[in-house]
Structures are given as structure tokens and as C-alpha cells.
Amino acid sequence: MSTQNNYTTLVRHLQRCRDIAGALRLLEWDQETYLPDGAVESRASQIGALSEVLHEQHTAPHFLDLVDELAERLGELSFEQAVDVRETKWQLDRERALDAALVRERSEQRATARSVWIKARRDDNFAALAPHLEKIVAMERRVAAAIDATRDPYEVLLEAYEPGLRLDRLETVLGEVRAGLQPLVARIRAVNERAPWPASPLLGDFAEDKQLAFNRQVLTAIGFDFANGRIDASAHPFSTTIGSDSRLTTRYDRSDLGYALYSSLHEAGHGMYEQGLDPQARGLPRGSACSLGVHESQSRLWENQIGRSRAFWDYLLPVAKQAFPALAPASVDAVCLAVNRMEPSFIRTESDEATYNLHILLRFELERALIGGDLHVGDLAQAWREKMRDLLGVVPPDDRQGVLQDVHWSAGEFGYFPTYTLGNLYAAQLLETAATELGDIDAVVRAGEFSVLLCWMRDRIHRWGQTWRAAELIERATGSAASAAPLLRHLERKVEWLEQR
């Protein structure tokens, strides 16, 4: 067969995988949103069956041979075709490095640890989780060695989420974040010592159906396409993509208008990225998200960079007052102050835009040490408390609000946390570049002309999929290598503003 025919066969195979994966995600989405309690077992069985079908497709010998053959003939393919082959092969090589027994053992360990974690967190009992976590750390080291024994195991694991990212690069940018945030945290603490925060205008009584309508209105305004997506409620907000259909979920808190609003803006950022991928290449690497860090840059852009700006509230507050007459006395100033409240705290997911990154640094440093063998799981809870004191100046009173708060490690996800801060710094760098190219970005936002910004993101980020690895994509989009400086400038301005209140 000719190389071109082989490529066509590859595309058909990947599209088939895409469709099976789409059906699987729809079942999972339904499980998190509308599934009746009595159907949990039959749904688990359906998901299991379809996962097996997908796995068979992924590991079909004729498919593996085809990818290997194409990878040897990249020169006979167009640039775009070569991207699809290169990335498919990269992914497959990682998967093939793990034998079936290891994969099964790994997923059983994770399932067990996850359920132990739920109880351990509830009972504030780290000792119950520790032996499971030890097994998981040992497993991830085995996995990293199987994929590439010549490299730092943490870097190999990190690449599952951020392909191509070198550990020394990550250490450099996170080091910049650390150095830049330390003096800011001291200033944030001083702001908190000076005066108590005034009551937030976004706290009150906001009926769920009204919030739902309001959030739809906001998401439509920023450019989320409801002809190719939905928003529903779930216990934990998430977003998923089913072919050309981007689904978001949020959780409503009747007493806090901000909760669902910010989680919706975040998930919509993810959804709009998916909606901006090349529809002709759906299911192929060129039509798939670049990395978790880049994905997160799109959610953090709308949630934080735009969503917490003064210009955004100049635009949104009049809209919100129409939906919720109780907001009538609220000023833009008061709302901005409330949504930009900064204070060192124990829980990552509830922390502010600045100190959030210190929560990530803490996790990065601890998980690197765990995988590198420099820290034992038995000492983890204590190491957590010490790092909290060093980085944030607060020490959680129990492990529930400390080392037990996140599910990631129990789920075997080592190398995942840094992508959150990478997202924050990519978002700041992208917006800074967009602002120099598009002129007065505040005026654009204040006028509600969000499509100007969305089009810029589509052009610089979305449409490229995995054509470039994240480092190159960011450099092409902004003209310089990824750096923490734009994020630090952004946070510095915020803190300065808080100090002048």
C-alpha cells in the first residue's frame, strides 16, 4: 500500500476511536449529571464494555504496524499529516511500553486508593491512606522506568500531561513564580492585617433557576457556542467533549452568586478551546488539545484574567442587576474587591488567584521528592505542614485540610499539578500579548466585545491543536518563551490595587 493510502487508513482508525471515545464520554457525562441512582451498576458495566472496545481498537496489531510504518516514511507525508503520525506514535509508544499486567495492576491500585482516600479524608486519617500511596509511588516509578529509564522519572510522568516539557524548564519557571510570589504573600498578609474585608455583594439569596439563566447569558456573551454545547449541574464542575459537542457542568450555591459564575467561566474556557479546534481534524492530533497546561490557560483566562478584572464587572454588573434586583445597591468597586479577595488559606481549590500558585509549588516540590525517592510517604503529612508554613505562613490544623485534600496522588496523577500554574502563566502571557496587539483590551471587555479576544485565541492557540508542542505554541503566539513575568506583573498590579483600598 502507498504511504498516502496508509495515512487514510490511519485517519479512519483514529476517527473510529474518536467516536467510540465520544460515546464513552457521553455515558460518563450522564453518570455525573442525570443518571438515576438505581442505574449505577448497569452503567458501570456499559462503561466497562465500551472501554474494552476502545482498548482493543487502540492496541489492534494492524493499527500499531501501520503507525510504525508511517513513522518511517514521514518524508512522504505533508506537514499536517506528519504531525498526526508523529503524535500518534509518541502516544502509542508510551502505552506500548507498559505490559498488560502492569496496566491492570496500576488501575486496580488506583481504584482502591481512590476509595480509601474518600474515607481517609472524611476520618482525617492519613495513616490509613499511606500504605496505598506508597504502592502508588512505587508503581509510578516503575511506569516511568518502563517508558524511559534514561530520564528523570518525574519528567517522564510529567509528559503524560505536558508532552515535550523538560524538567529543567519547568523548574526554571516555577522558580521564578516562587521568587516573585514570596514578597507578594507578605504584602497580602499585611493587607489582611490592616482591615477586615467588607461583606461581598455577591453573597445573598440567588434562586438557582435565575442563576442558570444568568450564567447561560454570560457564557453566550463571551462566545461559548450553545449550538455545540450545554451546561448542566453536577457535584463537581467539569467539562467534556463529545465530538462537536462541548458539555460543561457547574454547581449552584444559592447563597453565593460568584461560585457558579466563576466555575462556569472556567469550564467555558475549556469548552471554547475545544470548540475552536479544527473541525476537519477532529479525533486527530492536529484537532486535539495541545496539553493540559494550554487547556488550563484557556479556562484561567476567562475565570481570572478577564473574569476578575474591573473592566469585566463594568460590563457585567448592569447585566447582573437586571437579573437580580437585590444587587441594585452594589458598586463595581465593592464587587471587584470581593472577587479579588486574597488571603493565605489551607485549601487549594478555594484559594485566591495569587496564593493558588503557592499551593501548586508545594505539591510540585513534594511530589518530585516522592518520585525521586528523597521523601517517604510516611513523612509526607509533616513535610506538607512545614511547606505550608514556609510558603504560605499558615499551618492546617488537620490533614483533611492538608495532605488529604486532593484526590490526584491517590489517583496516581503525579506531574499533573504543575499544569495548573503553567495554565496561569500562559494565560497571563497570552493576554499581555493580545493587549499589545488589540489595543485597549479593557475597552474591548467593557464593551462586551469578547469575540475580538476569542478570535485572537482561536487564531494563535485553538486552531493549531497539537501541531506544535506547548513551549513552541506559546512562543509562536506571544513572540517569546513561556515565562512567569507576565503573571507576576498581573498579580503585582492586583496587590498594589488592594493596598490602596
Ligand code: ZN
Ligand atoms: Zn480547568
